[in-house]
Amino acid sequence: xxxxxxxxxxxxxxxxxxxxxxxxxxxxxxxxxxxxxxxxxxxxxxxxxxxxxxxxxxxxxxxxxxxxxxxxxxxxxxxxxxxxxxxxxxxxxxxxxxxxxxxxxxxxxxxxxxxxxxxxxxxxxxxxxxxxxxxxxxxxxxxxxxx
Numbered sequence: 001x002x003x004x005x006x007x008x009x010x011x012x013x014x015x016x017x018x019x020x021x022x023x024x025x026x027x028x029x030x031x032x033x034x035x036x037x038x039x040x041x042x043x044x045x046x047x048x049x050x051x052x053x054x055x056x057x058x059x060x061x062x063x064x065x066x067x068x069x070x071x072x073x074x075x076x077x078x079x080x081x082x083x084x085x086x087x088x089x090x091x092x093x094x095x096x097x098x099x100x101x102x103x104x105x106x107x108x109x110x111x112x113x114x115x116x117x118x119x120x121x122x123x124x125x126x127x128x129x130x131x132x133x134x135x136x137x138x139x140x141x142x143x144x145x146x147x
Contacts, residue, residue, distance in 0.1 A: 017097035033140035
């Protein structure tokens with residue numbers, strides 16, 4: 001049976017695209033809904049970091065693509081295998097605005113090539129993680145509109 005290679009989630013937020021773009025790409029906003037730590041050098045090749053203090057976890061990332069305001073992607077650390085080799089997956093956000101509402105799709109790819117020691121954990125954790133994080137994104141961006 002072939003391995004699943006991608007995780008995909010799509011949501012629509014009752015908010016203009018610029019506000020959603022900022023929530024995804026400005027460290028202060030990203031840290032408010034996606035974990036609680038974020039650093040980002042918003043350019044291809046730029047360093048990025050996200051973290052969750054409750055899990056004592058920080059993940060190193062590299063910005064891959066920045067196409068304001070419709071596309072943003074980064075590669076992030078998926079872990080280290082038993083041989084000490086580092087693995088990563090690609091996270092791509094696509095934004096589309098229609099009538100003041102923004103549809104956001106996240107696709108995380110590169111899962112199928114992960115070694116057995118990382119595959120199951122990454123697939124399970126990130127599948128449930130993107131669902132929870134997108135719920136947090138909706139709440140955060142909606143709250144921004146009332147400020």
